[in-house]
Amino acid sequence: MKIKRHSAALGFFAAGTLVLSACGTDQNVPQGGGNPALAGLNVDCGTKPVSAEGSSAQKNAMDVFARDYGIACEGQQLNYTKSGSGKGVAAFTAGQIDFGGSDSPLDEADGEVAKAAERCQGNPAWNIPMVFGPIAVSYNVEGVDDLVLNADVIAKIYQGQIKNWNDPRSPR
Incomplete structure (x- = not known):
């Protein structure tokens, strides 16, 4: 085999x-503070905290991203709640959070792509792979x-x- x-x-x-x-x-x-990978970047920090939720598997990585965002954007926060991929997608498509963390891309067959496009005022939502975390080789x-x-x-x-x-x- x-x-x-x-x-x-x-x-x-x-x-x-x-x-x-x-x-x-x-x-x-x-x-001296900060992530050297962020040095020299022009980051638009916005005026309010960024809220997100979703996959618990991504929580540790999101904590690092939140720390670096707070360093790059002094006084700003990225708040990530681990609630599960499904809840993250649902909260994003409902407009309750700024982005959702999920273990899989939005599912067109379940209507998630259409709901996200509506939430994004006709623009597509982006599926951006951020964290790899497989469990086993079988x-x-x-x-x-x-x-x-x-x-x-x-x-x-x-x-x-x-x-x-x-x-x-x-x-x-």
Whole structure:
């Protein structure tokens, strides 16, 4: 049985996410303040706080975005409430918040695209991927119940260097 690349890609991101979330602290502001990636940007800070809600999986990333927004726009706030993707989309399309965080794009079949366009006064709502957070790599190979996929193997699968579950480079 061959390993599917999209499953491998999800595993690669999951492994990377776990490693990256384990490093650092909650206080990643360089001396002198601010995120160097924001230096020199002309940010329109508006006049009122930005409100958002949605996916709880995105909460940690949104906290970092909120911190950097507050640094770039002194005295301004980005308030994000983790309430679930569905509630985020519903609150956005109802005009209750400035943007919604969701684990999937707006669904045209469910009318979300049309509701968002109405809320945006005829303009399309943007689906902007911001956070990657897959959970697991799965496999279904009859008779195999102890396959080991370490970070090196997952990376090689993602890069197309390992194409079969029984590749000798896969640890046992």
